[in-house]
Amino acid sequence: MSQKQALIVDDEPDIRELLEITLGRMDIGTMCAGDVGSAKALLAEHEFDFCLTDMRLPDGNGIELVEHIQASFPQLPVAMITAHGNMESAVQAMQAGAFDFVSKPVNLELLRKLVDTALNLKPLESAAPAGPGQSNLLGHTDAMVDLRKQIAKLARSQAPVYIGGESGSGKELVARSIHDLGPHAGAPFIPVNCGAVPSELMESEFFGHTKGSFTDAVSDKEGLFQAANGGTLFLDEVADLPLSMQVKLLRAIQEKAVRPIGGQKEIAVDVRILSATHKDLAAEVEKGTFRQDLYYRINVIELRVPPLRQRADDIPDLARHLLTKIAVDYDMDPPEISDDAFRQLLAYSFPGNVRELENLLERAFTLCEDGLIMPDDLGLPAGGGGASVVAPEPERSDASEEPPSPPPAEPERSSDAAGRPAPPKEGDSLETYLEDIEKNVIVEALESTRWNKTAAAKKLGISFRALRYRLKKLDLE
Numbered sequence: 001m002s003q004k005q006a007l008i009v010d011d012e013p014d015i016r017e018l019l020e021i022t023l024g025r026m027d028i029g030t031m032c033a034g035d036v037g038s039a040k041a042l043l044a045e046h047e048f049d050f051c052l053t054d055m056r057l058p059d060g061n062g063i064e065l066v067e068h069i070q071a072s073f074p075q076l077p078v079a080m081i082t083a084h085g086n087m088e089s090a091v092q093a094m095q096a097g098a099f100d101f102v103s104k105p106v107n108l109e110l111l112r113k114l115v116d117t118a119l120n121l122k123p124l125e126s127a128a129p130a131g132p133g134q135s136n137l138l139g140h141t142d143a144m145v146d147l148r149k150q151i152a153k154l155a156r157s158q159a160p161v162y163i164g165g166e167s168g169s170g171k172e173l174v175a176r177s178i179h180d181l182g183p184h185a186g187a188p189f190i191p192v193n194c195g196a197v198p199s200e201l202m203e204s205e206f207f208g209h210t211k212g213s214f215t216d217a218v219s220d221k222e223g224l225f226q227a228a229n230g231g232t233l234f235l236d237e238v239a240d241l242p243l244s245m246q247v248k249l250l251r252a253i254q255e256k257a258v259r260p261i262g263g264q265k266e267i268a269v270d271v272r273i274l275s276a277t278h279k280d281l282a283a284e285v286e287k288g289t290f291r292q293d294l295y296y297r298i299n300v301i302e303l304r305v306p307p308l309r310q311r312a313d314d315i316p317d318l319a320r321h322l323l324t325k326i327a328v329d330y331d332m333d334p335p336e337i338s339d340d341a342f343r344q345l346l347a348y349s350f351p352g353n354v355r356e357l358e359n360l361l362e363r364a365f366t367l368c369e370d371g372l373i374m375p376d377d378l379g380l381p382a383g384g385g386g387a388s389v390v391a392p393e394p395e396r397s398d399a400s401e402e403p404p405s406p407p408p409a410e411p412e413r414s415s416d417a418a419g420r421p422a423p424p425k426e427g428d429s430l431e432t433y434l435e436d437i438e439k440n441v442i443v444e445a446l447e448s449t450r451w452n453k454t455a456a457a458k459k460l461g462i463s464f465r466a467l468r469y470r471l472k473k474l475d476l477e
Contacts (some may be wrong), residue, residue, distance in 0.1 A: 004119055005029045005046070009039045009053035009065060010081065015106075019052060022108055026115065036060040040068060043076075050118045051078040052102075055089050063089075063096050070097035077118040077156065081106065087254050087297065094159035094300050110256060113230070113270045114158075120183040121156050137170070137177055138321055139314035143306040147174070150303055155181035160253070160298045163276040165305030168355030171276040172236060174305055178274060179232040187231030190224055195240030202245045204261055207252070213262025225258045228271045235275040238298065239284050243291065250294045273298060308350040308357065315345050315357070322358050326365050330472045335364075335371045344375050366469040439474050442467070 004027075008019045011034045020030045031046065033039040035058045039051075051069060055062040062080050069078050080093035080101040090101040099121075100114050137148055154161055155178050163171045172191060179189045197205050208223030224233060235241075241249065252258045253273055257266040275298045284290035308315070319337060327334035337345075341364075350356055364377040442460070449455035457467040470476075 003027065003029045004049040005031070006115070007039065007042060007046075007048045007051040007053075008032045009034075009036075009051065009057065009062070011035060011054065011056075011058050015054070015081075015104075018106065019111075022111060023115065026112060028115070028119075034058070036065050036068075039065055043069070043073060048073075048076055050115060051076055052081065052115075053078060054081045055083070055086070055093070062098075063092055066093055066096045066098050075123060077121055079114055079118065091296065091300050094157065097157075098159075099156070100158035107256075107268065110268055110270060117158065117183045117270075122181065122183070137173060138317050139311055140317070141311040141313050143311045144314060147303075147305065148177075151177050152181060154178050154301060154303065157301070158272050159300045160273040160275070161301045161303055162281065162299040163274065163303050163305060164281070165276070165278070166307050166351075166353055167278040168353035169305045169307055170354050171278075171305055172234065174303065175232070175234045175274045175276065179234075179272075182232075182272075184231045184272065188228050189232050189234065190228040191234040191236055192224055193236045195237040199242050199245070202242070203248060206245070206249065207258040208260040208263075210260055210262035213260075217262070220260075223258065223260065225252060225269045225271055226267065229269045230271075232272045232274055235273065235298075237277050238275040239277040239279040239281055239290055241290075243289070246291045246294050250291065250297060253297055308353045312346050316342060318354065318357060319345065319361060322361050323365065326358075326362050330365075330469060332468070333371065335368050335373050337373045338375070341373050341375050341378055344378055344380050348380055366466040367463060368465065369463060435474060438470070439476065442470060442474070442476065 006023050006028050008016055008023075008030055009032070010016050010019070016032045016034075020032065023030050028050075031042055031048075033042055037059055039053070042048075043051075051065075053062040053065050057065075066078055066080065069076050077099035078097075080090060080098045082089045082093070082101050082103050086103075090103075093101055099118055102111055102114060137144065137151075139145075151174065161175075161178065163174055165171050165174075175191070176189060179185065192205075204217075204221065204223065206223050206225060208221050208226055209217050211217055211219050252269075255266070256270065257268050259266045281290060281295060281299070285292050285295050308318075319342075320334075323334040323337070345357075345360075352359070360378055360380070361373075363379060364373045367377040368374065442456070445456040445459045446453070449459060453467055453471075454464055457464045460467065462470075
C-alpha cells in the first residue's frame with residue numbers, strides 16, 4: 001500500500017513544522033504551501049489524500065481554498081485550522097464543505113483522530129443507492145432518492161447536522177444512516193431523547209460524574225459524550241433541553257471536551273453531533289426558549305426528512321416491508337393487502353407519518369382474515385384525513401386448532417362488588433395496568449372454553465388471528 005499524502009497550508013513556518021512532524025509520525029507524507037495560490041498549484045500537480053489549511057492566509061482565506069477543493073477535488077477531505085474560540089469561522093468552513101476543524105493551539109491527540117477519520121472516509125459516489133447504511137430508508141420517489149444522496153454526502157463530513165421533520169417521519173433512522181455510512185460506522189451510535197431526561201439528572205447523564213461528587217454518586221459514571229467518543233451522539237427532541245443545559249452543551253461542542261461533575265480536569269472527546277426535533281427550532285429561538293448560539297452551532301447543515309404524504313408512491317413498498325417485519329416478530333406469515341385497502345392508504349394524509357403507518361398495519365395484521373388485509377381492517381376514517389379510528393373486530397371461525405396448553409401464571413387483580421377491576425397498584429404505569437386486565441380477561445375466556453382458542457376468540461369477539469397476536473404480545477403462549 002502506497003504512503004498517504006497530505007497537503008498542509010499555513011503561512012507560519014513553526015505551525016507547518018509541527019504539523020509535518022505529527023503527520024510524519026503517522027507515516028503520512030506531506031507537502032506544504034504558505035498561501036492559497038501555492039496550494040492550488042500543488043493540488044493541480046499532485047494527488048493528495050487529505051488537506052489541512054489555516055483560515056487566514058496572505059492572499060486569501062481557507063474558505064476560498066475549501067470551496068476550490070469542493071469544486072475541483074470533491075473526493076479530497078479538507079480540515080480547517082481556526083483561531084481559538086472562533087467558532088463562526090469553523091461553522092463557515094464546514095458549511096463550505098470542510099470535513100472538520102481544529103482550533104489553535106492545536107491539540108495533537110484530536111488532530112491525529114481527525115486525520116485518521118479523514119483517511120477512512122468512503123469514496124464519494126455520484127449516485128447513492130440504498131446500501132448497508134440505508135437499507136431501511138425505503139422508497140423510489142424523487143424525495144427519497146435526493147435524501148439518500150444528501151445522506152451519502154453528509155456521511156463524509158464531521159459537521160453537525162440538524163435533522164428536521166414531522167413526528168414519525170424517520171429522523172432517527174436518517175441519523176443512523178449518516179453514522180453507518182461514515183468513517184465511524186464501527187464506533188458507538190448513542191441516541192438520547194432530550195425530553196425524557198429529568199432536568200436534575202441532565203448534567204450527570206451528558207457529562208458523567210465522579211464518585212462522591214453528590215449524595216448518590218457511589219461510583220464514577222461516564223456520560224453520554226464519553227460513551228459516544230469516537231462515534232455519534234444523536235440529540236433527539238433537542239428543543240426540549242432547558243436553557244441551563246443548553247449553555248453547557250454549547251461549551252462541550254465548541255471545546256470538544258467535557259468535565260464530569262466533581263472532576264478536576266476536562267476530558268477531550270471526539271464526537272459527531274446530530275440533532276433533531278419535530279418543533280420549529282427557529283421559532284423556538286424567536287420565543288427565547290432556545291439559545292441562538294447553540295442553534296447556529298448544531299444547525300451547521302440542515303437536512304429535511306419529507307413527510308409520508310409527500311411521497312405517497314413509496315407507501316406500497318413501505319407497507320410490504322413493515323408487514324414482513326411484523327410477521328417475523330410474531331412468527332407468522334405476512335398477509336397481503338387488497339387493492340381497495342391500498343387505495344385507502346394512498347388517499348390517507350398520514351399526520352403521524354411512517355410511525356402511524358406501522359401502527360395501522362400492526363392493527364390490520366391482527367384483524368385480517370384469510371391472510372388478506374381489507375379496508376375495514378385498517379380502520380381509516382372516511383375522507384382520507386385525520387387520525388385513524390378503531391373499528392369493531394370481526395369474529396372468525398377456524399377449524400384448525402392448536403392443542404390446549406396451560407398459560408404461565410399471571411397475577412390476578414381484585415375486583416369490586418360491581419365486577420369492575422381494582423385501581424392500579426402504586427407504581428404501576430397505565431400500560432402495565434391495562435395489560436394485566438387484558439391478560440386476566442383472555443385467561444378467563446380460555447379457561448371457560450377449556451383452552452379452545454377458536455371458541456375463546458369467539459367468546460371475546462375477536463378473530464382467531466387477533467387472539468394469537470395478543471397471546472404472543474402478552475407472553476401467554
